[in-house]
Amino acid sequence: MGEPDRRFSFRGRPRSARPGEDLLAALARDRLPLLRRSIQYHRPQGPFCGIGHCAGCLVRVNGRPNVRACRYEPAEGDSVTTENAWPSPGFDLLAAIGLLFPNGVDTLHGLRRPAAATPIFQGLVRRLAGTGSPPTEEAGRALDAPAVERSCDVAVVGAGPSGRAVVRSLVASGTRPVVVERALRPTAVDGAELFGATTAVFLPPPREDAGGRFTVLAFREPAQAVRVTARSVVVASGGYDGPLLFRGNDRPGVITAAAALSLSEPPRHPPFGRAVVVGGGPRAAEQIERCGSAVEAVVAPGEVRPEVVRAAADLGVLLYPRSLLLRAYGRGRIRAIRIRARGGGAESTVPCDAVILAHRTLPHTQLFFQVGAKMDWHPEAGAYFPSVDPDGRTGVPRLFATGFVAGVRPGGLAEHADRLVRALSSRDLPPPSTPAAGSPRAPTELLGYYRELLRVPGHGRFVACPCADVLLSEVEEANRSGYRGIEVIKRYTSLGTGICQGRYCLPDALLVLSILENRPPEEVGYITQRPPVAVTPLAAFAALPAPASTTPEVP
Amino acid sequence: MTFSRGSYRTVVVGAGIVGLFTAYHLARSGGGPVLVVDRGFLSGGASGRNGGGVRQQWETRGTVRLAREAVAAYRRFGTEFGFNIWFRQSGYLFLAENDTELGRLKAVHTLVSSEGLPSTVLDAAGVARYIEGIAPGAVVGGTYLGSDGTLYPFPAVWGVYEAARSLGVEVALGVEALGVDVRDGRMAGVQTSKGTVATTTVVNAAGGWSGEFSRRAGLEVPNVATRHEILATESLKPFLDPMVVRASDGLYFSQSMRGEVIGGIALPHRPGTSRGQGSSPEFLLAMARALVGLIPRLRSVGVLRSWSGFYDDTPDGFPVIGPDPRLPGFVHANGFGGHGFMLAPATSRRVALAALGQPTDLDPAQFSPERFLAPGRAAVAERLQLG
Numbered sequence: 001m002g003e004p005d006r007r008f009s010f011r012g013r014p015r016s017a018r019p020g021e022d023l024l025a026a027l028a029r030d031r032l033p034l035l036r037r038s039i040q041y042h043r044p045q046g047p048f049c050g051i052g053h054c055a056g057c058l059v060r061v062n063g064r065p066n067v068r069a070c071r072y073e074p075a076e077g078d079s080v081t082t083e084n085a086w087p088s089p090g091f092d093l094l095a096a097i098g099l100l101f102p103n104g105v106d107t108l109h110g111l112r113r114p115a116a117a118t119p120i121f122q123g124l125v126r127r128l129a130g131t132g133s134p135p136t137e138e139a140g141r142a143l144d145a146p147a148v149e150r151s152c153d154v155a156v157v158g159a160g161p162s163g164r165a166v167v168r169s170l171v172a173s174g175t176r177p178v179v180v181e182r183a184l185r186p187t188a189v190d191g192a193e194l195f196g197a198t199t200a201v202f203l204p205p206p207r208e209d210a211g212g213r214f215t216v217l218a219f220r221e222p223a224q225a226v227r228v229t230a231r232s233v234v235v236a237s238g239g240y241d242g243p244l245l246f247r248g249n250d251r252p253g254v255i256t257a258a259a260a261l262s263l264s265e266p267p268r269h270p271p272f273g274r275a276v277v278v279g280g281g282p283r284a285a286e287q288i289e290r291c292g293s294a295v296e297a298v299v300a301p302g303e304v305r306p307e308v309v310r311a312a313a314d315l316g317v318l319l320y321p322r323s324l325l326l327r328a329y330g331r332g333r334i335r336a337i338r339i340r341a342r343g344g345g346a347e348s349t350v351p352c353d354a355v356i357l358a359h360r361t362l363p364h365t366q367l368f369f370q371v372g373a374k375m376d377w378h379p380e381a382g383a384y385f386p387s388v389d390p391d392g393r394t395g396v397p398r399l400f401a402t403g404f405v406a407g408v409r410p411g412g413l414a415e416h417a418d419r420l421v422r423a424l425s426s427r428d429l430p431p432p433s434t435p436a437a438g439s440p441r442a443p444t445e446l447l448g449y450y451r452e453l454l455r456v457p458g459h460g461r462f463v464a465c466p467c468a469d470v471l472l473s474e475v476e477e478a479n480r481s482g483y484r485g486i487e488v489i490k491r492y493t494s495l496g497t498g499i500c501q502g503r504y505c506l507p508d509a510l511l512v513l514s515i516l517e518n519r520p521p522e523e524v525g526y527i528t529q530r531p532p533v534a535v536t537p538l539a540a541f542a543a544l545p546a547p548a549s550t551t552p553e554v555p
Numbered sequence: 556m557t558f559s560r561g562s563y564r565t566v567v568v569g570a571g572i573v574g575l576f577t578a579y580h581l582a583r584s585g586g587g588p589v590l591v592v593d594r595g596f597l598s599g600g601a602s603g604r605n606g607g608g609v610r611q612q613w614e615t616r617g618t619v620r621l622a623r624e625a626v627a628a629y630r631r632f633g634t635e636f637g638f639n640i641w642f643r644q645s646g647y648l649f650l651a652e653n654d655t656e657l658g659r660l661k662a663v664h665t666l667v668s669s670e671g672l673p674s675t676v677l678d679a680a681g682v683a684r685y686i687e688g689i690a691p692g693a694v695v696g697g698t699y700l701g702s703d704g705t706l707y708p709f710p711a712v713w714g715v716y717e718a719a720r721s722l723g724v725e726v727a728l729g730v731e732a733l734g735v736d737v738r739d740g741r742m743a744g745v746q747t748s749k750g751t752v753a754t755t756t757v758v759n760a761a762g763g764w765s766g767e768f769s770r771r772a773g774l775e776v777p778n779v780a781t782r783h784e785i786l787a788t789e790s791l792k793p794f795l796d797p798m799v800v801r802a803s804d805g806l807y808f809s810q811s812m813r814g815e816v817i818g819g820i821a822l823p824h825r826p827g828t829s830r831g832q833g834s835s836p837e838f839l840l841a842m843a844r845a846l847v848g849l850i851p852r853l854r855s856v857g858v859l860r861s862w863s864g865f866y867d868d869t870p871d872g873f874p875v876i877g878p879d880p881r882l883p884g885f886v887h888a889n890g891f892g893g894h895g896f897m898l899a900p901a902t903s904r905r906v907a908l909a910a911l912g913q914p915t916d917l918d919p920a921q922f923s924p925e926r927f928l929a930p931g932r933a934a935v936a937e938r939l940q941l942g
Contacts, residue, residue: 039790039813064855066789107641108710112633122643122812130792130814137688140847140854202836217836223855370833468813483597483713491598491709499789501860531834535789535857541843542854 008078011088017074020185024050024057024069028263028271032354034252034332035059035069037085039129039498040105040469041098044089044332046252048466048504050259051240052182052199052534055467055499056252058131059083064139065132066499066535070259071197071221073184083132090332094128102461104471108492131499143539145224150193152178154424155216155230157200157367159186161410162403163236165417167192173421178228180218182534197221201532203233203367205396214371214399217544223537225544232398232424235367235386239404242360243504244278244301245450245512246337247327247458250466253334257283257358261290270294272354276337279359280304280321285311287358297350299323299339301359302445318350324453328355342452360446362507363405366533371396377522382446382511384527391423392416400424447521450511464512465505467498475509479516486510486525501529557727562753563590565910566745567760568732568768571602572708573888573895574760575715575726576903577910582722586911589724590754592747594731594764598712601762602896604864606785606807606817608798609897610647610703612667612674614937617921618873619670621901628900629706636714640706641812646797647703648677648685650694650849656802660698667700674700685797688852705798705809708896732761735772735885742884756910758886763865765889774879777927778890779868783819784838786861788853790814799849806845815859820845834861866893869927872937876902876922877909886910887924892937 003019010027017026024047027033034046035057048056050070057069060081074080085092097105111121154170156163159181170177171191179189180198188194195218202217214233218226241256264270270291277287280300288295288311297318298308304321312319322342329336337355340347362383368375374387374395385405392400400420402408408416453459460473470493478492486509489495495509496502506527514521565581567574570593578589609629611622629642651657667674675698682697683689720726727749735757736744744753761768766778791814798809808818820842839861847854867889869875875890888906891898905915920926
């Protein structure tokens with residue numbers, strides 16, 4: 001590459017980042033760092049999702065709060081500090097709140113007497129909340145990139161394997177698409193205009209007064225608006241690793257497979273020495289292949305598939321199929337986990353320094369919800385997927401889906417891309433026919449798993465929502481008080497209203513509520529995230545001129 | 556079985572803050588049995604979608620007095636209803652961009668002060684003391700009243716819901732009111748999606764859906780539902796105490812207990828557009844531009860989410876409270892224009908009285924449904940339909 005390392009300071013000490021290395025990777029060279037404290041109880045938190053949605057790696061960079069370290073490439077001379085912990089994330093005196101109130105603080109019913117003390121409680125709670133100090137004016141001024149506007153025939157959201165397959169087919173058919181991809185350094189695609197480090201955050205339904213064209217609102221890190229209008233849109237947004245409830249599930253060291261993979265990408269060494277991989281499917285096998293000797297054991301909620309058994313056997317990795325993960329020990333960092341065989345076997349302790357969640361993949365479906373596509377509930381995945389026909393057509397004319405969100409297997413991407421591009425190019429627009437057959441989504445069995453887990457003593461202390469510090473006991477209390485349905489429970493407990501907007505809590509909350517309310521998850525409610533899909537700086541939106549279509553319509 | 560009885564003394568349509576408070580007061584004054592029906596889930600309408608502002612700065616004496624009563628009620632809420640609504644009285648700050656606007660705000664100040672509320676007029680430097688980092692030259696001045704404030708709407712809904720239920724009020728969620736039965740020119744029943752219930756009194760507290768329900772009862776009303784959007788940013792340590800409102804474009808925002816900046820802005824109403832409670836890119840762009848224009852240091856702050864809800868607007872900007880003379884037994888508690896939460900504790904007591912056939916102290920020229928039946932009578936109008 002030839003680029004020099006970038007030197008920056010972290011909490012006043014000199015650090016450096018290799019070319020192409022994001023800030024989180026630079027801070028997680030040897031081990032997973034403890035970067036912050038949770039919003040309410042000041043529980044220690046570290047990087048979790050690795051894809052820029054959770055609160056685990058928020059740091060302050062050059063006076064700008066809430067920067068996701070995993071979405072930021074350090075520049076020479078950057079000043080990086082931590083927030084919401086005093087004096088440091090490792091030793092935070094405010095953690096006394098969490099220790100004094102291990103079962104949580106009831107902010108719904110409590111702290112309201114005596115009435116005269118109300119302003120004092122309010123001032124105190126306000127100061128304890130807040131993930132970061134307000135930005136400096138200089139930090140805002142630095143975000144001055146002018147907005148980018150493109151108009152094209154086809155826009156593609158996502159340049160992972162499925163998005164690239166569609167781009168190849170489009171280019172072969174003579175179309176030059178505009179592609180937005182979230183990865184900071186995406187793989188290049190020939191024949192297309194590619195915006196890397198760019199997240200599509202809003203895809204509203206096409207409006208007649210805009211000629212029926214789609215508008216994709218996106219922003220490029222750190223804060224540049226990208227607005228693409230297109231006749232057709234292909235969404236290849238892929239999936240993400242799902243969460244799991246257990247005691248200590250928000251501790252530093254609990255990470256998703258995506259985070260583990262990116263932090264272990266060669267030539268890097270994994271920032272852990274003895275990890276437990278949760279899951280028994282292909283995603284778990286991928287972890288073992290990547291992290292090798294840094295994997296200590298595999299704990300699977302269900303069965304362990306042959307490819308995992310093979311990978312594990314080569315490396316001497318221990319297998320715990322059909323096991324409940326009860327808790328992670330260790331406060332600042334994980335020391336061990338406690339597990340139990342499903343159906344009530346003996347408990348055992350497995351020493352480890354990381355827990356990698358690879359048991360469940362969930363679809364990135366927010367753009368489909370926003371644009372009004374028809375969605376189907378898939379019980380075996382515990383999630384909604386867009387309704388698609390074999391050519392990738394969705395319920396919205398000229399909106400297509402491919403890859404994981406469309407139920408296309410990795411081996412079938414090229415063939416699906418060709419079909420999709422033929423359908424996209426055809427003049428007639430038949431309505432969606434039969435849904436794609438053959439789902440590659442592994443059954444999660446998670447409903448049965450959680451039914452068993454909810455009988456474990458002390459499960460009330462599981463953190464149901466790490467971003468907003470909501471304990472599972474609060475969800476149960478809401479249920480006992482007669483509140484039903486995910487929408488009401490969200491408002492009652494604040495679950496899902498934090499920085500990840502429910503990505504890493506609502507899927508599990510839906511299963512838990514399904515058990516508590518004794519009805520199928522799809523009746524408990526819809527899981528939607530409101531626009532924007534990812535936290536978007538005001539500067540990006542403010543740089544965009546209003547579209548002509550804001551003039552009042554004639555009734 | 557959806558309803559426990561076949562007949563109720565009063566049926567309230569809408570389980571938002573207005574409907575629930577009304578049901579609560581009805582049950583307390585012996586007006587039961589009361590049934591509340593709502594087409595959605597609890598807090599699914601505007602009561603769960605507003606910015607939580609509660610202010611007493613208004614253009615008419617009648618509204619100022621109701622608002623002052625509501626503020627007192629919200630101060631007592633925690634001890635009376637058992638839920639902490641985090642009612643934080645850290646003021647409402649109205650901004651003026653020019654002398655004309657400042658003149659208008661001064662007139663409000665004069666009225667509000669004459670009611671004994673200590674509002675103050677500020678110059679640009681005075682405003683800057685409340686908004687750290689305000690853009691130079693952004694305002695010429697403003698007005699401020701420290702006892703105005705913000706609250707957290709959800710626990711207020713839960714509190715009144717549970718209090719009403721403990722008084723025997725029945726709340727049926729997911730049940731839509733489809734129309735009314737009329738016998739001998741009087742209310743005789745309410746048709747719902749789960750069957751008809753007999754009642755001689757119905758209270759229309761359906762918020763953004765109230766115009767529709769009145770029309771289903773054969774009553775022509777001028778209520779119009781308008782969609783308003785709000786956004787919330789990521790959470791920051793406290794830097795802003797008051798709710799800030801700009802009269803010229805309807806920009807309003809405050810910083811919540813959790814540190815999020817929550818606010819909205821008026822956009823041109825598009826009649827005929829979708830009634831969905833979704834979001835629009837136009838709003839995000841306009842709101843972002845207004846916020847960073849006023850406080851440039853917010854440029855790097857991220858938008859977490861946006862949502863929308865319905866204002867139930869009337870031509871003169873005042874709510875509609877009281878019995879409809881055209882259909883005895885049909886009582887209005889609607890048209891709050893986005894201010895139902897601010898006024899509900901005060902107005903609902905009077906709605907309950909009206910539903911029991913008793914007189915109220917409300918000025919009919921300002922609040923009664925009759926004011927729209929005699930054309931040309933509207934002499935006053937509320938223009939501070941903001942925040």
